[in-house]
Amino acid sequence: MDRYEPHEIEAKWQRVWDDERAFHVPNPGPGEAAPENHWYQLEMLPYPSGPSLHMGHVLNYTMGDVQTHVRRRSGWNVLRPMGWDAFGLPAENAAIREGRHPRETIERNIETMRAQMKRLGWAIDWEREVAAHQPTFYRWTQWLFQQFVKNGLGYRKEGPVNWCPNDQTVIANEYIVDGRCERCGAEVELRQMTQWFFKTTAYADELLEYEGAEWPEKTMAIQRNWIGRSEGAELLFHVDELGMDIPVFTTRADTLFGATFFVVAPEHPFVAAHASAEAQDYARRAGARQTEDRAAETEKTGVFTGHYATNPVNGEQLPIWVADYVLMDYGTGAIMAVPAHDERDGQFAETFGLPVVQVIDDDGRLVNSERFDGLTIEEGARAIVAALEAEGRGKATVNYRLRDWSVSRQRYWGCPIPYIHCEQCGVVPVPEEELPVLLPDIEDYAPKGKPPLAQNEEYMNVDCPQCGGPARRDPDTMDTFVDSSWYFIRYVDPHNETAPWDRAVADYWMPVSQYIGGIDHATGHLLYSRFFVKALNDWGLLGFREPFARLFHQGWVQLGGTKMSKTKGNVAGPDEIIAAYGADAVRLYVLFMGPADQDMEWVPEGVEGIVRFLRRFWRVIHDVAERAPSPGERDGTLARKANETIAKVTDDVLRRFQFHTPIAAVMELVNELSSAPDAPDARVAAETAVSVIQPYAPHIAEELWTVLGHERLWEEPWPEADEALLVRETYELVVQVNGKVRDRLQVEASLGEDELVALARESEKVRSHLNGGEPRKTIVVPGKLVNFVV
RNA sequence: GCCGAAGUGGCGGAACUGGCAGACGCGCCGGACUCAAAAUCCGGUUCCCUUCGGGGAGUGUGGGUUCGAUCCCCACCUUCGGCACCA
Structure with missing residues (x-):
C-alpha cells in the first residue's frame, strides 16, 4: 500500500476533471429536450478586494460543492457557476494603498483566488465565469440601468444624501451603523446632491411577500423591519x-x-x-x-x-x-x-x-x-x-421606512452611468449601440471630493446624442449592488452578445434553486436582487418574481472570538492548511466544525482529527481491497450499517441541509469496518464509505475508488438506501419502570406487543424493581420500549 | 421599547416525529510498540456515591402537561442578531 499523499492525488484528479471538462454544463439548445430535473446551485460571489480566500469562503463554497455533487450524482442537471464582484470601493482603496491601478490589483486577486478555488477541487463550471468589471458584463449593467430609467423606476433627484468624508462618496443606508460609515468608521454627513435613484419603494408591498421562496424566517423578519410598513x-x-x-x-x-x-x-x-x-x-x-x-x-x-x-x-x-x-x-x-x-x-x-x-x-x-x-x-x-x-x-x-435606492457613487472603480447631460436636451441616454461606456484608464483616481471621472476632460466631453451639441457625461459610477443584483442571471447565458440573457434559458435554470451566503446581505444585496427580478418580470424579461427559491446563511468563521473580516485583519487563509494537509482535509474540516448555519471558532489544531481520519480511511480501504472477498455479500452487519449511512448522508444533505453529521456517520462506518476488514460484506461497506464521502473529499474518494477496482466515481450514480436492509431483524428493546431504564433486551423485530411485555416481565432487573407487584399500567411502543408504571 | 434566534460534558457538538441524553471529533487519563520520543494502535473519559452487582442526579432557572420532556405549554434569567425619538 502506498502512503496517503494528498498533494499527489489531488493534483492528479484535478487535472483529470479539467481535461475532461467534468463539471461543464451546457445549456439546452433551442428546441432540444432539456432534463426536467434541473438545479441551480449558487453561493454569493466573492469580492476580490483582498489577496486571498478566507475560511468563510471555503465553508460557503464547500457546502455548495457537496450539494452539487450529491445532486449531480442523483441525476439532476446542475448549474454551478462562479464569478467576481470586481467593482467597488474596498478594491479601489486597496489599489490606492498599493499605489497601483485597481484593475491590476483586482485581476491579480482574481488570479490568486481562482487558483485557490481550483486547488480546493470545487466542481465549478468555469466556462461560465463572469466579472463585474469586464466590459462584456457591464455593457449589460448599463443597459439594465437604462431600462430602469425608461420604465420610470430610475430617476434623478436633488436631496439629502449620506456622505462619507473619508471615502469621499455617497454611501447607502445599509452601510451606516450608528451614524458612521461601516467600512471606515468616519462620521457620515448629510449633503444636498443630485443623484440617481432606483424606485425600490414602488415594490415595497411586494417585497414583503415571498411567494414560492423558502427563506429563513429571520431573514424575512430583517427585511420586514427594514421596509417598515x-x-x-x-x-x-x-x-x-x-x-x-x-x-x-x-x-x-x-x-x-x-x-x-x-x-x-x-x-x-x-x-x-x-x-x-x-x-x-x-x-x-x-x-x-x-x-x-x-x-x-x-x-x-x-x-x-x-x-x-x-x-x-x-x-x-x-x-x-x-x-x-x-x-x-x-x-x-x-x-x-x-x-x-x-x-x-x-x-x-x-x-x-x-x-x-x-x-x-x-x-x-x-x-x-x-x-x-x-x-x-x-x-x-x-x-x-x-x-x-x-x-x-x-x-x-x-x-414605509424603506427609501428609494441611491445608486450614484462619486468614485472611480465602478460601472460608468450611461447618461449624458446636455444643456439643450437635458439628461440623454447613451444610445444602446454605443454601449458599453468604457471606464477610462486614468492616472489619478484618488478621491478629491468630486468624482475622479469629472476631472478627465477626454471622458467628460461628448457630443449630445440628440442635438449633436457639446455635452458632458455623467461623472458618477454605480453602486456595486447594481452589479450584484443581476450577476446570477448572467451566469445562465454568460456569452450572449446580443442580450443580457436569453429568456428561455433563464426560465429553464431559474430561479436559483439554492442560494448560500451571509445574512449580512439581508437588507442590501438580497433585497435589491428581489427588487430587480420583480421589475425584470414586469418588463417581460424573466418568467419568475423571486430570484432565490431557497436561501441558507452560513455562520461566521471566527478566529479568537471575532468574525473573520478584512477590516479586522484576522483572516486565516486556506493556503497553509492545504499545504500541510491537502484540500480534502480542509474541505472536511470546515464542514465538520459544527452546524453550518452557526458561528464557529476556527481551531487550527482541530484539523488534526480529520487528517487522522483520512489516513485511517486510506489504510482501511486498502486493507479491505486486499483481504475482503469479492464480490462479497450484501446483507451482513457491515452492509446494513453501510445502508444506514447512505440513508443518513442523503437525508442530511438534501433534506436537512446539515453537513457535519454525515461526516460523523461515515466515521462510524469506517470505525466498524476497521475492526472487520475481511468480513464477507466488508467490500460493499467500503464501497459505500468511499462513495458517500466523495462530495466532501472528492480526491481521496476518487483514488480509493480505483483501489476498489472502479472508475469515474464523480459520475457514479448516488447510492440508494435499500429499504429491505433498513429494517432490522433484531433490535434493542428498552425496558423501563416508571420511566426509568432498567434493562435492555435484544428482541426479534417481528414480536408483537404481548410477546414484548412477556419478555420484559421476565427480566431479573425489571422484577426487582417491580417488587413482585402488578404494574398499574403498561405502555408498549413496538420497535422502541416497554414501560411499566407502578 | 418592538421583533427574531440560541442556552446540553473540559471543548466543538449529536439526539430528525414526545421514547436509551452525550453519536462523531478535540482534549485529557491509562496501556501497547520504542533506548526514548513522535506517529500509530488498544482501552477509558457527564457528575456524585458504591460492598464494583449497581444506585442517585443531570440538557440555563422555576413551574406545568404526559406513563415518559433536551423536544410541547407558562413565567423568568443570560447571550447574540435586527429595528428604534418611525409618529
Whole structure:
C-alpha cells in the first residue's frame, strides 16, 4: 500500500476533471429536450478586494460543492457557476494603498483566488465565469440601468444624501451603523446632491411577500423591519392665518381629540417659510446635528413657531412648534402631538408645560372624543379617518421606512452611468449601440471630493446624442449592488452578445434553486436582487418574481472570538492548511466544525482529527481491497450499517441541509469496518464509505475508488438506501419502570406487543424493581420500549 | 421599547416525529510498540456515591402537561442578531 499523499492525488484528479471538462454544463439548445430535473446551485460571489480566500469562503463554497455533487450524482442537471464582484470601493482603496491601478490589483486577486478555488477541487463550471468589471458584463449593467430609467423606476433627484468624508462618496443606508460609515468608521454627513435613484419603494408591498421562496424566517423578519410598513392615515391640518395645509402621518387617528399641540421637523419647509426668527435659528442649529446625536439626547428641545394649526376634527387651535425629535425623513416631517398617549409627546409637553388631554380610557375605549366616545381604538381610528375623508381632510395611507435606492457613487472603480447631460436636451441616454461606456484608464483616481471621472476632460466631453451639441457625461459610477443584483442571471447565458440573457434559458435554470451566503446581505444585496427580478418580470424579461427559491446563511468563521473580516485583519487563509494537509482535509474540516448555519471558532489544531481520519480511511480501504472477498455479500452487519449511512448522508444533505453529521456517520462506518476488514460484506461497506464521502473529499474518494477496482466515481450514480436492509431483524428493546431504564433486551423485530411485555416481565432487573407487584399500567411502543408504571 | 434566534460534558457538538441524553471529533487519563520520543494502535473519559452487582442526579432557572420532556405549554434569567425619538 502506498502512503496517503494528498498533494499527489489531488493534483492528479484535478487535472483529470479539467481535461475532461467534468463539471461543464451546457445549456439546452433551442428546441432540444432539456432534463426536467434541473438545479441551480449558487453561493454569493466573492469580492476580490483582498489577496486571498478566507475560511468563510471555503465553508460557503464547500457546502455548495457537496450539494452539487450529491445532486449531480442523483441525476439532476446542475448549474454551478462562479464569478467576481470586481467593482467597488474596498478594491479601489486597496489599489490606492498599493499605489497601483485597481484593475491590476483586482485581476491579480482574481488570479490568486481562482487558483485557490481550483486547488480546493470545487466542481465549478468555469466556462461560465463572469466579472463585474469586464466590459462584456457591464455593457449589460448599463443597459439594465437604462431600462430602469425608461420604465420610470430610475430617476434623478436633488436631496439629502449620506456622505462619507473619508471615502469621499455617497454611501447607502445599509452601510451606516450608528451614524458612521461601516467600512471606515468616519462620521457620515448629510449633503444636498443630485443623484440617481432606483424606485425600490414602488415594490415595497411586494417585497414583503415571498411567494414560492423558502427563506429563513429571520431573514424575512430583517427585511420586514427594514421596509417598515406601517398602516395609518394622512390628516390635513389647516393654518388659518396663512391659508395653507400641513399634512401629518399618524397610526393613531383614534387619539386625534387628544392632540394639544403640533410639531414640525427642523428641516420642514414650513420652518424656513413661516417660522419666527427664533424658531429658524433653532432649526438651523438642530438641523446641523446628526440624527443619531439628536436621538441620544434625552431632554426634549423645541421652539414655538408663532403659528397655529387647526385640529380638523374639532377646530381647536394647536400651537405649531419646531422640535428635533420629529424627523423630516419619516412620514411627512410633521406630527400631531398627543401627550397623553405618546411617550415622546408627553415628555415634550412636560418640558414646555403644554396641556395633556386623556382620550382613551383604561378599557381601551375612546373618551372626550364627542360622538366617537365608547368606540375601541381600532373602531375609533377607522371612524375618525372616514369622517375626515368625507370632508377631504384625511385618508387612510400606508407609510414605509424603506427609501428609494441611491445608486450614484462619486468614485472611480465602478460601472460608468450611461447618461449624458446636455444643456439643450437635458439628461440623454447613451444610445444602446454605443454601449458599453468604457471606464477610462486614468492616472489619478484618488478621491478629491468630486468624482475622479469629472476631472478627465477626454471622458467628460461628448457630443449630445440628440442635438449633436457639446455635452458632458455623467461623472458618477454605480453602486456595486447594481452589479450584484443581476450577476446570477448572467451566469445562465454568460456569452450572449446580443442580450443580457436569453429568456428561455433563464426560465429553464431559474430561479436559483439554492442560494448560500451571509445574512449580512439581508437588507442590501438580497433585497435589491428581489427588487430587480420583480421589475425584470414586469418588463417581460424573466418568467419568475423571486430570484432565490431557497436561501441558507452560513455562520461566521471566527478566529479568537471575532468574525473573520478584512477590516479586522484576522483572516486565516486556506493556503497553509492545504499545504500541510491537502484540500480534502480542509474541505472536511470546515464542514465538520459544527452546524453550518452557526458561528464557529476556527481551531487550527482541530484539523488534526480529520487528517487522522483520512489516513485511517486510506489504510482501511486498502486493507479491505486486499483481504475482503469479492464480490462479497450484501446483507451482513457491515452492509446494513453501510445502508444506514447512505440513508443518513442523503437525508442530511438534501433534506436537512446539515453537513457535519454525515461526516460523523461515515466515521462510524469506517470505525466498524476497521475492526472487520475481511468480513464477507466488508467490500460493499467500503464501497459505500468511499462513495458517500466523495462530495466532501472528492480526491481521496476518487483514488480509493480505483483501489476498489472502479472508475469515474464523480459520475457514479448516488447510492440508494435499500429499504429491505433498513429494517432490522433484531433490535434493542428498552425496558423501563416508571420511566426509568432498567434493562435492555435484544428482541426479534417481528414480536408483537404481548410477546414484548412477556419478555420484559421476565427480566431479573425489571422484577426487582417491580417488587413482585402488578404494574398499574403498561405502555408498549413496538420497535422502541416497554414501560411499566407502578 | 418592538421583533427574531440560541442556552446540553473540559471543548466543538449529536439526539430528525414526545421514547436509551452525550453519536462523531478535540482534549485529557491509562496501556501497547520504542533506548526514548513522535506517529500509530488498544482501552477509558457527564457528575456524585458504591460492598464494583449497581444506585442517585443531570440538557440555563422555576413551574406545568404526559406513563415518559433536551423536544410541547407558562413565567423568568443570560447571550447574540435586527429595528428604534418611525409618529
